[in-house]
Amino acid sequence: MVYMFAFAILCITTSGDPNILTDFVTLNNTIDANYFTFIGMRQLVGGEYPTTFKALKVSMNEFPTLNGQSVSYAILEFPVGSINPVHIHPRASELMFLVSGSLQVGFVDTSNKLYKQSLQVGDIFVFPKGLLHFQYNNDTKEPALAISAFGSANAGTQSIPASVFNTSIFGGILDASFHATRATIRKIEHGLEG
Numbered sequence: 001m002v003y004m005f006a007f008a009i010l011c012i013t014t015s016g017d018p019n020i021l022t023d024f025v026t027l028n029n030t031i032d033a034n035y036f037t038f039i040g041m042r043q044l045v046g047g048e049y050p051t052t053f054k055a056l057k058v059s060m061n062e063f064p065t066l067n068g069q070s071v072s073y074a075i076l077e078f079p080v081g082s083i084n085p086v087h088i089h090p091r092a093s094e095l096m097f098l099v100s101g102s103l104q105v106g107f108v109d110t111s112n113k114l115y116k117q118s119l120q121v122g123d124i125f126v127f128p129k130g131l132l133h134f135q136y137n138n139d140t141k142e143p144a145l146a147i148s149a150f151g152s153a154n155a156g157t158q159s160i161p162a163s164v165f166n167t168s169i170f171g172g173i174l175d176a177s178f179h180a181t182r183a184t185i186r187k188i189e190h191g192l193e194g
Helices: 002-013 040-044 160-165 171-178 182-192
Strands: 054-058 072-078 083-088 094-100 103-108 114-119 124-127 132-136 144-150
Touching: 040 054, 072 083, 072 132, 083 160, 103 124, 160 182, 171 182
Parallel strands: none
Antiparallel strands: 054 072, 072 144, 083 132, 094 124, 094 144, 103 114, 103 132
């Protein structure tokens, strides 16, 4: 029994992307330096700023070379007044570096304590793995740009508003969970359609 308990603890402490037994994972044996190069961020250089929040992701879905490397990336563009709504990354922590502008950020731990911060250019903030968090550009004049690194090749993103209100969870469950009327829940659902 003690061995099983020790094994369970070892499995928990080493959870994350699986270790690979080679230098990198390939789909075939004919690769060159292009296999290790991602050009999808070139659109940022000289491009126009978006009108709504935009995340340009570089995970193993966009860049298969990351498979087995336990790392991924995102560029987050925040026009004036935009928000990256409350969400979680179930498989990785997020380390955000603010390149330009300012952001209000925060996360909620499992005891429902809110940790919030006002970030300025050059600040770095960590969002622990699996915890509910957000980013908001409340500046009325300047956009913000941030770079996020993740400790997984496939961190995953689960939008809480979309997961709760844009699924087929029985309405009575949502009414009771939020202590709200059916009309209020429908209004929220309708507001998220689009």
